Amino acid sequence: MPRSEEFKNYLQLEPNQAFPGGGRFAILIDEHECDQRVRAEVVELEPREHFPLHVHPKSDHVIMVVSGEGYLSWRGEHRYIVAGDTFVVPLGEIHSIGAGNKTPLRFVVLNIPPIDFHHSDFMQPIDLDSQKNG
Numbered sequence: 001m002p003r004s005e006e007f008k009n010y011l012q013l014e015p016n017q018a019f020p021g022g023g024r025f026a027i028l029i030d031e032h033e034c035d036q037r038v039r040a041e042v043v044e045l046e047p048r049e050h051f052p053l054h055v056h057p058k059s060d061h062v063i064m065v066v067s068g069e070g071y072l073s074w075r076g077e078h079r080y081i082v083a084g085d086t087f088v089v090p091l092g093e094i095h096s097i098g099a100g101n102k103t104p105l106r107f108v109v110l111n112i113p114p115i116d117f118h119h120s121d122f123m124q125p126i127d128l129d130s131q132k133n134g
Helices: 128-133
Strands: 024-029 039-045 060-067 069-074 077-082 086-089 095-099 105-112
Touching: 039 095, 069 086, 095 105
Parallel strands: none
Antiparallel strands: 024 039, 039 105, 060 086, 060 105, 069 077, 069 095
16 A cells, blocks of 8 residues: 555645746655656746746656646747646757746646756756857
8 A cells, every 4th residue: 555655636735945947846756756767846936937948958848737827938839828738848849838927827847757956957048049140
């Protein structure tokens, strides 16, 4: 029988740790629970808060919107997202996610394989203007 600590309700987790790049997070699945294959966080952005365009060169993302509304910039599109939306951002693809103007945006992100937030290349910002001119 699973231990009680193996059960977590992502709706009840309070993201209270500062997330590199903005927002706050709480660990849902620690990479040590799955033999270094996956890590999951609940991330919350305040209204109008967003991550800059960036890539994760070593990890795929599965993102599931839990509550609020916001946008996803990815593959040249700027898409409105709401609770229930789920999408996969393969490693190395430029993307950004942000909260709308009125409510916080909360989402679960699975990182496959896990990302080390303390490593400098976990999230590489992208400057599209310099890429066009470079």
